[in-house]
Amino acid sequence: xxxxxxxxxxxxxxxxxxxxxxxxxxxxxxxxxxxxxxxxxxxxxxxxxxxxxxxxxxxxxxxxxxxxxxxxxxxxxxxxxxxxxxxx
Amino acid sequence: xxxxxxxxxxxxxxxxxxxxxxxxxxxxxxxxxxxxxxxxxxxxxxxxxxxxxxxxxxxxxxxxxxxxxxxxxxxxxxxxxxxxxxxxxxxxxxxxxxxxxxxxxxxxxxxxxxxxxxxxxxxxxxxxxxxxxxxxxxxxxxxxxxxxxxxxxxxxxxxxxxxxxxxxxxxxxxxxxxxxxxxxxxxxxxxxxxxxxxxxxxxxxxxxxxxxxxxxxxxxxxxxxxxxxxxxxxxxxxxxxxxx
Numbered sequence: 001x002x003x004x005x006x007x008x009x010x011x012x013x014x015x016x017x018x019x020x021x022x023x024x025x026x027x028x029x030x031x032x033x034x035x036x037x038x039x040x041x042x043x044x045x046x047x048x049x050x051x052x053x054x055x056x057x058x059x060x061x062x063x064x065x066x067x068x069x070x071x072x073x074x075x076x077x078x079x080x081x082x083x084x085x086x087x088x
Numbered sequence: 089x090x091x092x093x094x095x096x097x098x099x100x101x102x103x104x105x106x107x108x109x110x111x112x113x114x115x116x117x118x119x120x121x122x123x124x125x126x127x128x129x130x131x132x133x134x135x136x137x138x139x140x141x142x143x144x145x146x147x148x149x150x151x152x153x154x155x156x157x158x159x160x161x162x163x164x165x166x167x168x169x170x171x172x173x174x175x176x177x178x179x180x181x182x183x184x185x186x187x188x189x190x191x192x193x194x195x196x197x198x199x200x201x202x203x204x205x206x207x208x209x210x211x212x213x214x215x216x217x218x219x220x221x222x223x224x225x226x227x228x229x230x231x232x233x234x235x236x237x238x239x240x241x242x243x244x245x246x247x248x249x250x251x252x253x254x255x256x257x258x259x260x261x262x263x264x265x266x267x268x269x270x271x272x273x274x275x276x277x278x279x280x281x282x283x284x285x286x287x288x289x290x291x292x293x294x295x296x297x298x299x300x301x302x303x304x305x306x307x308x309x310x311x312x313x314x315x316x317x318x319x320x321x322x323x324x325x326x327x328x329x330x331x332x
Contacts, residue, residue, distance in 0.1 A: 073263040083269075
């Protein structure tokens with residue numbers, strides 16, 4: 001009689017796995033705060049630089065776009081991890 | 089409700105397996121054929137009644153993309169980089185057209201597959217490494233040795249440089265792939281929310297305005313990611329030409 005697994009125990013085990021997936025996905029999405037701060041810093045620096053020297057606006061805009069894309073990609077890695085945990 | 093990842097599934101239309109190759113026709117094949125038709129057709133149309141002075145609007149679009157790519161190469165690499173112009177131009181049109189084609193509703197995003205972007209990135213990196221060995225010989229290995237540092241710090245920095253060189257294709261591929269995947273999932277989630285909110289009539293069309301705004305954001309990101317992909321390729325080429 002010891003080795004029999006009851007249905008309640010199986011349900012409990014799958015519920016614990018579901019719970020772990022959802023909590024883990026939520027925790028993985030915390031990494032996006034850093035990406036948000038990074039994008040904000042990039043555009044703040046761009047506005048400051050244009051305010052000091054408006055002639056360089058065209059060149060600085062390209063650099064700002066490059067920095068925006070690079071820092072956003074890092075944040076999207078955290079989002080990818082979250083989706084990967086949630087849906088696989 | 090079906091899965092969120094339904095839009096990234098690849099369908100198999102026709103199975104063709106020879107003895108050495110698997111050339112089955114899938115969704116990716118169909119979209120690549122459509123890409124060739126669109127790009128070649130656009131440039132045929134832009135050359136149809138082209139004139140040297142003035143010109144029509146189609147001609148202006150073609151010239152605009154051409155001058156954009158040429159200015160980018162001259163700015164990043166300099167004169168010797170003009171050797172890479174056909175490659176960079178076709179790379180830019182490839183990534184840009186596939187990104188924009190993925191934004192059509194109910195269509196498939198080819199650049200949202202890690203397979204496609206990683207194949208592009210690893211091919212570019214292997215190709216420009218072979219090219220670097222051809223123009224520099226064995227001195228190409230100087231790219232791993234930074235100049236003007238203390239001797240006792242050298243092994244650590246050489247290790248870091250080699251690691252950063254090896255990880256370049258992975259970062260290049262995952263950047264494009266993750267942007268496309270996250271953007272399309274975001275539009276899917278917002279669209280489902282908008283359809284759900286249609287039953288509350290007092291909200292009106294506010295959710296659909298939100299969906300349209302996110303579509304415009306995605307259009308901007310599609311252009312930006314094609315630009316960044318080409319720009320980083322050019323930066324790696326300039327790194328190999330100048331060798332620190």
